[in-house]
Amino acid sequence: MPTPNDGGYVNYFEILELEPDAKPGEVRKSYRTKMKNLVAEIAAVEITEERRAKYLLEMAKLNAGLFLLRETELRDTYWRDRKELIDLELEWCRAAEAGGDTNELRKSYDAHVRSFLSRYVEDAMLAGGRDKECVETSHWDAAHERHASRILRHYRNGLYQQILERLPYADVTKPNIDWTERQKFAGSVLAQGAN
Amino acid sequence: MxxxxxxxxxxxxxxxxxxxxxxxxxxxxxxxxxxxxxxxxxxxxxxxxxxxxxxxxxxxxxxxxxxxxxxxxxxxxxxxxxxxxxxxxxxxxxxxxxxxxxxxxxxxxxxxxxxxxGKYTIASQAYELLRIRRRMQDEFFAQAEKALDDDNVRRAVHGYLVATGLEYNYAAFPEPLPLVADWQTKALMLHGVYPQSAEDCIPLQQPEQFLRTALTYLLLDPNAAARLESRSIQTRLAFLAELIKQRDPNWRDFVHRYREACGLMRDFEARIQHAIAERGGARVSLAREIEEMAGEDPHKIPATLLGRTIENGEWWQYLKEIAYTHPASALFVSRQIIGETEIIVPRYRGDSPVPFAVGLLPATATT
Structure with missing residues (x-):
């Protein structure tokens, strides 16, 4: 029987290394410490394109963490939406395993997961970057935002792929992959090209 | 009824x-x-x-x-x-x-x-749907690397081309899409900043640095290029030469035009030397001299590189078109301002093995 799996559903408590009942003061304290360390690390290394992308994403995650968790209402909504989504995934997986028609559940889950990732990954990260408190600590500006939009989209879709890996197959039947045969296929393609 | x-x-x-x-x-x-x-x-x-x-x-x-x-x-x-x-x-x-x-x-x-x-973007969509795309990529990379260990560069390059051809662009808007080879854009990004010194000029980079730039550009994926970093410079050179050939079956056409454009540049250089001698050794800028020698139409050089003239063509129009038709060409040209005009000109390092390895210059050529 499938068990709940929260991989891919971004957890800002984990990012800020906090317990889900952390107080706003603890959120701020953890955010400032982590951001300070990150800024110091950035200043100490040579910035390549790859590192820039990595650091921008780290900054954006911390900003979104503070933005969502320091206010009770926003935090509760985020945590509830996340839990609902995890429950919905579990419900769909169980229904699929039982062999029933899961088309409606699939559609409902798909709409929820897209909305969750859009709201709590891209939107929250960009909104966090415009927040006064975040700007003061992280020095996030318009140039960061311009660079970040592509990186955040990539991150969001990466999370979606991570979730997708464990979901029931819907658009296609579950493939029965023989990796020894796949290896032979790759070899035959390269042999064909090398001749 | x-x-x-x-x-x-x-x-x-x-x-x-x-x-x-x-x-x-x-x-x-x-x-x-x-x-x-x-x-x-x-x-x-x-x-x-x-x-x-x-x-x-x-x-x-x-x-x-x-x-x-x-x-x-x-x-x-x-x-x-x-x-x-x-x-x-x-x-x-x-x-x-x-x-x-x-x-x-x-x-x-x-x-x-x-x-x-060879329809890799189509294949990547189907593998993505089956959730086996990454593993298929890894399989092709693994076999390509084995081929490289066995000195079978042709097979290795083919493997890299298939593996990178299956790459996905998760940052595409609004939905992820297979990564497509948009040389006309990538070439512009390569030459986005006007070179102020020889180090800024891609064809004049040291061979090690040039190989990194060239492989990243031609494989469309820095991670794929990074896989080759540990290989010897000779292996990477041979890989680059084969990669250019497999990416562009008409590379020889560009080579002929490139050599012709180099001939034009050499003519200019000879005239510059002559002009310098005539002025009693007074040094003048290369751009100034080329401007004088090229007369009113410096576009002759990019037109030779491209094989046709673009009416009122800017440097970037020539660059986009040669990169579209011959992807690797963008690695062997640079921007040059001549008077009021900016053009692209052929450039290479005479002391680098790269232009010889990729067939741009005959083995006996000098700078």
Whole structure:
């Protein structure tokens, strides 16, 4: 029987290394410490394109963490939406395993997961970057935002792929992959090209 | 029957199953994932509840011609479509009034045939749907690296091309898409900043740095290029030369034009030397001298590189077009301001093995 799996559903408590009942003061304290360390690390290394992308994403995650968790209402909504989504995934997986028609559940889950990732990954990260408190600590500006939009989209879709890996197959039947045969296929393609 | 109602109901549609089978087999044999999916759409002529029919001439493109039907790959695909379990699934999905669930065994066959035919972006979509794209990429990378260990550069390059061809762009908007080779854009990014010194000029980079730039650009993926970092410079040189050849089968055409453009540059240089001597050794800028020597039309150089003149063409128009037709060409040119005009000119390091290895210069050429 499938068990709940929260991989891919971004957890800002984990990012800020906090317990889900952390107080706003603890959120701020953890955010400032982590951001300070990150800024110091950035200043100490040579910035390549790859590192820039990595650091921008780290900054954006911390900003979104503070933005969502320091206010009770926003935090509760985020945590509830996340839990609902995890429950919905579990419900769909169980229904699929039982062999029933899961088309409606699939559609409902798909709409929820897209909305969750859009709201709590891209939107929250960009909104966090415009927040006064975040700007003061992280020095996030318009140039960061311009660079970040592509990186955040990539991150969001990466999370979606991570979730997708464990979901029931819907658009296609579950493939029965023989990796020894796949290896032979790759070899035959390269042999064909090398001749 | 005087007072009866007129029967206006259309006759129930009967789908010719033989045509459904053949059209599916055609898409499988041709690695055509677009039409494969089309055949399962709500409006598909293969669906009994759609008003579209295979017999309409507009759908003739979905059906195989006699030539294709005689090919072994089509017959194999036909056997795969007709396999009992697969065919039953297909019929069930086409009859159901909902989005179809594609049969995985045929999706794999479509993807594999697309790879065999070099349609990597199509294959990547099919593998992505099956959730095996990354692992297929890893398989091709692994076999390519083994080929490189065995000094089989041709096979290794082919493996890298397939593996990188299966890459996905998760940052694409609004949905992830297969990564496409947009040389015309990538070349502009390479030359986005005007070179202020020799180090800024890509063709004049040290061989080690140049190889890194060139492999990243031509493989479209810094991670794929990074896999080659540990190889010797000779191996990477041979890899680059083969990569250029496999990416661009018409590379020799560019080489001829490049040498011609280099000839023009050498003429200018000779005239500059002459002018310097005549002025009693007073040093003047290269750009100034080229401006004088090239006269009113410095576009002769980029036009030679491209093989045609673009009317009022800017440097970036020439760059985009040569990069589109010969991707690697962007690595051996640089921007140059001559008077009021900016053009692209051929450039290479005479002390670097790169231009010789890729065939741009004959082995006896000098700077």
């Amino acid at each position: 005087f007072f009866g109602k007129k029967n206006t109901a259309a006759a129930p549609k009967i789908v010719n199953q033989e045509l459904t089978t053949k059209s599916l087999a055609k898409t499988v044999a041709e690695g055509d994932f677009v039409n494969f999916r089309l055949l399962f759409q709500a409006f598909s002529p293969a669906r009994p509840n759609s008003s579209e029919r295979f017999e309409d001439s507009k759908y003739s493109y979905l059906l195989p011609d006699a030539d294709l039907e005689s090919k072994p790959e089509f017959r194999t695909a036909l056997t795969q479509v007709r396999a009992d379990a697969t065919w039953q699934h297909i019929q069930r999905e086409l009859d159901a009034n909902r989005p179809a669930q594609l049969p995985a065994e045929l999706v794999i066959a479509v993807a594999d045939n697309a790879v065999r035919l």
